[in-house]
Amino acid sequence: MKYRSVFDIIGPVMVGPSSSHTAGAARIGRVARHLFGTLPDKVTIYLYGSFAKTYKGHGTDIALVGGLLDFDTFDDRIVKALTLAEEMGMEVTFHEEAVEMEHPNTARLVLEKGDEKLEVVGVSIGGGKIEITELNGYTLRLSGNQPAIFVVHRDQYGAIAKVADVLAKHEINISYMEVSRRAKGRTALMVIETDQTVSQSICEEIKHLPGMLNVVTLD
Template identity: 50%
Template sequence: MSKYSSVFDIVGPSMIGPSSSHTAGAAKIGLMARNIFNAQPQNVQIILYGSFAKTYKGHGTDLALIGGLLGYSADDRRIVNSAQDALRLGININLTTSDEETDHPNTAKIIMNRDNRTFEIVGISPGGGRAEIVEINGFKVKAAADNNFLLVFHHDRYGVIAAVANLLASHGINIGHMEVARKSKGAEALMVIQTDQQVPDDITIELKELAHVTGIVAFNKNSGR
C-alpha cells in the first residue's frame, strides 16, 4: 500500500501535487485568471482539454485550478480543500471536459462572471510548474506566470500605444516585450506588455487615466498579482 493517502501528500519544491504541469501549473493558471479578472468570481465555468481532461481527477487538476481562482498559490496546502472552500464562499463552479483539439495538451478555458461582468481566459501548462495565458476575451496573447506584465485594454486609436510606452519610460519601467491585438480596425484592442520591473499601483492609476484606455491589469510575478 502506498504511504500517501492523497496525491497532495506529495510535496515538491514550491508545489503541491504529483505533477508539475497538471497540479502546480494548473494552480498558477487559476491564480492568473483570478488576478486578470481582478476580483473573486461568483460563477465559473472550467473546460478542460487534452491531457488535462483525461487525468484531472487523478492529478488534482480541478482542485488546483479552483484553488488558484480562490487566490491560493501552487504550494498552498488549502488546495486540497478548494472545492469545499469555493462552495462555502458561494462560488458556483461548473467543470466539464472537451474532446476538441487544442494547440497544447494541457489546456484549460476559464469563464468567470461577477455582477454582469464576464471574462474568458485560456491557459496552458507547458511543464515544470510553468503557466501561460494564451487567450483573453478572444484576444490571442502570451503572458507567462514567471514574468511581470501589463494588460492594457483600450480603443484602437492613433497614439495610444505611444502614450502608454512613454508613460512607462517616464517612470523608469523598461519594456521587455510587447504584443498588440485588436478585433478589428478602430475597435477594442489589447496590449500585453512584459516589463523588467514591477509596475506599482500609482503607475497603473496613471495609465487608466490615459485617453482611450478602458482597463489595466498589472501582474507582478513575485506577488502573484
Template identity: 60%
Template sequence: MKYNSVFDIIGPVMIGPSSSHTAGAARIGKAARHLLGEEPAWAKIYLYESFAKTYKGHGTDFALAGGLLGFETDDPRMSKALEIAKEKNITIEFIEDTAAADHPNTARLCIGNDHHSIELTGISIGGGKVEITELNGFQLRLSGNHPAILIMHNDRFGAIASVTKILAKNEINIGHMEVNRKDIGKDALMVIEVDQNVDDAIMNELERADHINQIAKIVS
C-alpha cells in the same frame, strides 16, 4: 522548450502530485483571478485533452480552484480549495470538452461576478510553467512568470505612445510587448511584460491615458 536552470526541470515548490497538472493549473487559475481583478463569484472551466482525462486524479480541479482563490502553488490549503470555494459560495463547474486543442494541457476559464467577466485560455507547458494564449477573443502569448499589464484600448494613433510614456516616466522597463487588434480602428489589446510589479498609482495613471478602456495586471 528551453529551461533556464535545473529548478525549472524539477518544478516549483508545490502541493502535488504533478507540476504540469497541479502547479501549472494553479498558475492558470491565479492568472485568471488577477485579470478579473478580484475574486470570482462563479467559474465555468473547460478542460481539453489530457486535462480532461486526468483532472480529478492529478489534482487539476482543486489546483484551478486554488488559483482562483489566490493560493500559491505551495499553499497547504490547495488540496482543500474546492471545499473552501464552496464555503465562500463560489460556484465552479468543470466541463470535459472533446474538441481538439493545440496543447494537451489546455483549460479555458470563463469567470466573473456581478461586475464583469472574462474568458481566458491557458496551457501548462511543464515544470509548473504556463502560457496564457487567449483573452476575451484576443490571441496572445503571456508566460505568467513575470509581472504584466494587459490594456484594452481603442485602436487609435497615440494609444501605445501614451502608455509607454507613463511607464518610462516611472522607470518601468518593458521586457516583452505585443499588440493585437480585432480590426482597424476597433478594440485592441496591449500585453506588456515588465521587470517589476506595477503599483496601483501607476495603474490609475495608465487607466486615464488616451484611448484606454480597461486595464489589468499580473503580479509576480
C-alpha cells in the same frame, strides 16, 4: 483519489503526479483570479486534451480551484479547494471537451460575478510553467512570471507610444510587449511585461491618456 497533503499532489518544489497537471493548473487558476480582481460567484472550467482525460486523478480540478481561491502552489489548503470554494459561495462547474487544442494541457476559465465576466485560456507547458493564450477573446502570450500591465484601448495610431512614454518616464523597463486586436480600427489589447511592478498611480496616469479604455495590472 485521496490525498494526505498538498505534497502528494504538487511536491515540495511543485512536483506531483504531474507538475503540468497540478502546479501548472494552480498557476493558471491564480493568474485568472488576479486578473478578475476578486472572488467570482461562478466559474465554468472547460478542460481539453490530457487535462480533460486525467484531471481528477492528477488533481487538476483542485489545483485550478485552489488557484482561483488565490492559493499558491505550495499552500496546503489546495487539497480542500473544492470544499472551501463551496463554503465561500463560489460555484464551480467542469466540462470535458473533445475539441483538439494546440496544446494538450489547456483550460478555459470563465469567471463571473454580477455583470462582471472574464474569460481566460491557459496552457500548462511543463515543469509548472504556464502561458495565458487568450483573454476575453484577445490572443496573447503571457508567461505570468513577471509583473504585467493590460491596456484595453482604441485601435489608433500613437496609442502604444503614449503608454511606453509613461512607463519610460517612471523608469519602468519593458521586457515583453504584444498587441492584439479583434478588428482593425475597433479596440485592441496591449499586454506589457515589465521588470518592475507598475503602481496604481501609474495605471491611473495611463488610464487618462486619450483612447485608453481600461488598465489592469498583474503583479
